Amino acid sequence: MEKAEIGLIGLGVMGSNLALNIAENGHPIAVFNRTTSRTGTFFEAAGDLRKMIVPCTTLAELADAIKPPRPVIIMVQAGQPVDEQIAALREVLSAGDIIIDAGNANFRDTIRRFSELDGSGLTFIGMGVSGGEEGARHGPSIMVGGTEDSYKRVEKILIDISAKFEGEPCAAWLGTGGAGHFVKTIHNGIEYADMQMIAEIYGVLRDGLGMKPKEIGAVFAEWNKGRLNSYLIEITATVLAADDLDTGKPIVEMILDRAGQKGTGKWSVIEAQTLGVSATAIEAAVSARILSSLKDERLAAEKAYGTGGVSKFSGNRDKVLHDLELALFAGKIAAYAQGFAVMDAASKQFGWNLPMPTIAKIWRAGCIIRSQFLGTLADAFEKSGALANLLMAPAFIEMMKEAHPSLRRIVAQAAEAGLPTPALSSALAYFDSYRQGRGTSNLIQAQRDYFGAHGFERIDAPGAHHGPWAGGG
Numbered sequence: 001m002e003k004a005e006i007g008l009i010g011l012g013v014m015g016s017n018l019a020l021n022i023a024e025n026g027h028p029i030a031v032f033n034r035t036t037s038r039t040g041t042f043f044e045a046a047g048d049l050r051k052m053i054v055p056c057t058t059l060a061e062l063a064d065a066i067k068p069p070r071p072v073i074i075m076v077q078a079g080q081p082v083d084e085q086i087a088a089l090r091e092v093l094s095a096g097d098i099i100i101d102a103g104n105a106n107f108r109d110t111i112r113r114f115s116e117l118d119g120s121g122l123t124f125i126g127m128g129v130s131g132g133e134e135g136a137r138h139g140p141s142i143m144v145g146g147t148e149d150s151y152k153r154v155e156k157i158l159i160d161i162s163a164k165f166e167g168e169p170c171a172a173w174l175g176t177g178g179a180g181h182f183v184k185t186i187h188n189g190i191e192y193a194d195m196q197m198i199a200e201i202y203g204v205l206r207d208g209l210g211m212k213p214k215e216i217g218a219v220f221a222e223w224n225k226g227r228l229n230s231y232l233i234e235i236t237a238t239v240l241a242a243d244d245l246d247t248g249k250p251i252v253e254m255i256l257d258r259a260g261q262k263g264t265g266k267w268s269v270i271e272a273q274t275l276g277v278s279a280t281a282i283e284a285a286v287s288a289r290i291l292s293s294l295k296d297e298r299l300a301a302e303k304a305y306g307t308g309g310v311s312k313f314s315g316n317r318d319k320v321l322h323d324l325e326l327a328l329f330a331g332k333i334a335a336y337a338q339g340f341a342v343m344d345a346a347s348k349q350f351g352w353n354l355p356m357p358t359i360a361k362i363w364r365a366g367c368i369i370r371s372q373f374l375g376t377l378a379d380a381f382e383k384s385g386a387l388a389n390l391l392m393a394p395a396f397i398e399m400m401k402e403a404h405p406s407l408r409r410i411v412a413q414a415a416e417a418g419l420p421t422p423a424l425s426s427a428l429a430y431f432d433s434y435r436q437g438r439g440t441s442n443l444i445q446a447q448r449d450y451f452g453a454h455g456f457e458r459i460d461a462p463g464a465h466h467g468p469w470a471g472g473g
């Protein structure tokens with residue numbers, strides 16, 4: 001076989017599928033994995049695609065198998081392993097070659113890696129990839145950060161392997177430096193919020209309405225035909241309908257209620273706070289995963305407090321179901337408004353000039369949060385240009401006006417019933433705070449001035465002022 005066009009390190013879930021995707025799209029690829037037996041197993045299982053794949057047992061072999069200038073994708077665990085692979089690649093690559101980190105890197109690490117590679121002659125790209133195993137194999141959403149020129153050098157391969165939405169590729173250059181990994185991080189933050197709000201609605205259906213998994217699955221399947229149409233709603237319906245092969249019981253009932261997390265949700269929240277952007281639904285989703293991990297404490301607390309006060313939902317069931325659908329939709333709007341506000345602030349802070357309509361468009365297919373809603377969102381950004389907040393786009397004002405009364409009823413009834421809805425409640429509080437022209441921070445300012453002489457602004461005169469308590473705090 002002629003030399004490969006590209007190399008890939010890391011044949012785990014994502015790397016192996018990306019490699020097959022690249023090969024299937026007609027690009028010969030050289031592959032390497034730390035545990036070499038995995039490379040052999042991968043190659044054996046590649047079937048007809050073997051003719052497009054060069055399995056390598058050392059990085060020197062990998063470098064030698066690729067036609068210069070050599071692009072090499074690193075798809076390993078984020079963090080130290082990426083630094084180790086970059087250091088090892090520097091020994092075997094030469095000027096003009098391109099290192100592409102395609103894992104879920106912290107964008108601050110990506111920025112550091114750009115500066116560490118500066119002057120080395122090597123080009124670096126930090127690239128977010130979403131879509132899980134299936135996306136990697138058949139078309140992920142690809143978010144590229146680096147110079148536009150370096151993107152151009154690998155654009156053909158990335159476009160070929162990406163998901164397509166009505167023929168449009170879901171891969172794009174988004175900005176310099178850490179832009180691609182930042183956008184992927186916020187994608188995941190939104191993913192956390194989407195998943196948490198779906199889980200909260202599942203909780204209301206299970207504990208508030210007493211429904212069984214298959215019935216709940218049918219509700220989600222029905223919702224998937226409407227405004228909530230999305231990959232996450234679709235898989236929720238599928239998961240709820242599935243039975244455990246060992247016990248024959250619904251599989252969800254056999255799964256421990258303790259959610260894992262690898263860091264991107266937490267990074268979203270840290271960056272939102274650092275940038276001074278309110279992202280309460282995402283914060284609540286990360287916190288909910290943290291609380292979920294305290295299984296033993298939660299069991300002890302249930303024993304201490306009992307479940308007294310936890311009651312069923314009342315009222316007409318069809319009406320409650322309709323409210324739940326709209327509540328989830330309203331919560332989704334608030335979470336996306338927050339995620340895009342965080343990206344807007346980061347774009348300004350880091351000078352990325354992030355293209356919001358493009359981001360919404362490349363998330364319409366391939367990625368975990370793909371949905372019909374993202375098309376509406378892309379339209380809103382295209383029509384409105386720069387938006388202070390998605391909640392101010394005319395189409396979203398209309399949608400939120402219709403949906404927020406349902407969110408209010410569901411959050412209120414869930415609170416009465418003793419059912420936790422942290423992300424939905426936070427989304428509602430965010431919306432109510434955002435649309436409240438006269439808030440309550442005047443009192444906070446008065447308190448701050450009282451105890452710390454911090455001063456406050458007056459509504460009727462410019463400048464800094466102190467209250468009549470000055471000197472007495």
Ligand SMILES: NC(=O)C1=CN([C@@H]2O[C@H](COP(=O)(O)OP(=O)(O)OC[C@H]3O[C@@H](n4cnc5c(N)ncnc54)[C@H](OP(=O)(O)O)[C@@H]3O)[C@@H](O)[C@H]2O)C=CC1
Nearest residue numbers: 010011012013014015034035075076077078081103104132
């Ligand atoms: N799974 C998913 O849905 C998604 C994952 N990602 C990101 O993609 C990246 C890879 O994830 P995924 O494929 O799921 O992970 P896996 O656990 O399936 O595979 C991890 C890979 O990393 C390699 N690796 C781990 N540590 C080292 C090291 N110190 N040096 C060299 N290689 C190492 C492993 O090699 P070995 O076989 O030798 O252990 C293996 O090839 C991560 O950054 C992840 O966050 C991004 C989008 C979706």
Ligand SMILES: O=C(CO)[C@H](O)[C@H](O)COP(=O)(O)O
Nearest residue numbers: 130131260261262263264368
């Ligand atoms: O990037 C992804 C999806 O977009 C990965 O699946 C990621 O692992 C999800 O995050 P976490 O493991 O923290 O739930």
